[in-house]
Amino acid sequence: MGKQLIIPMAVAILLPTYNEEDGIGAVIDEIKKLKRSDFEIFVVDSGSTDKTISISEGKGARIIQLGIRGKGIAIKKAFSDLEHEYIVMIDSDNTYPVRQIPEVVEKLKDCDVVIGSRFKGSIEQGAMSTMNKVGNTMISITASALYLCPISDVCSGMWGYDKKAYKMLAERIEAPHLELECDMFAECAKRGFRICEIPIDYRKRAGETKLNALKYGFLDIMQLLKKRI
DSSP: OOOOOOOOOSEEEEEEESSOTTTHHHHHHHHHHTOOTTEEEEEEEEOOOSSHHHHHHHTTOEEEEESSOOHHHHHHHHHHHOOOSEEEEEOSSSOSOGGGHHHHHHHTTTOSEEEEEEEEEEEOTTSSOHHHHHHHHHHHHHHHHHHTOOOSOTTOSEEEEEHHHHHHHHHHOOOOSTTHHHHHHHHHHHTTOOEEEEEEEEOOOSSOOOOOHHHHHHHHHHHHHHHHO
16 A cells, blocks of 8 residues: 555644553643644554553544554654654653744744753753663763764654655654664754754653663664764
């Protein structure tokens, strides 16, 4: 079966999910409160076994569903299928500030890629462990040094892309899982895309985390080194 392209509005809001029934409804509700007629909400699901899909459909989100696990795999497919002027990707666990999506979109008029930096903004007490703060900082320092492109929060779950950036990534993403962000940063930096950051707020997540900090910290570093070599 051939690829089915989706007739776009200007901005696709991309919500990657795997068993996010505790947070996805609140995230979609917050997007709708923005009252932006140019925004279209897509839930990109990697085989959830809970109520994520039914909640998302009930709130009017469009579903891009895969039967296999993998954030990177899911985002690669979404980038390939969509044809919007801009995409904003935001994690579905209700930790990232939906209210700042318009700010990301506005910044995309001057930049190819926009990343929401938790470290330039504020982190709610208890939202990120000390180990994760140290690990994220070290990964960002490594990314900045390897690619000569300053970045304070390469592991952020809030990104914006113009069309030329996300279509390039649709062809180049290799990371299947949560090392996706380092993969995307490396590809965009190597091609000289304009990468900008905005300060954002970060709060405690809804539901249990699926992140193994040590495992994915190692995979992030390996992904950065692999793309540099």
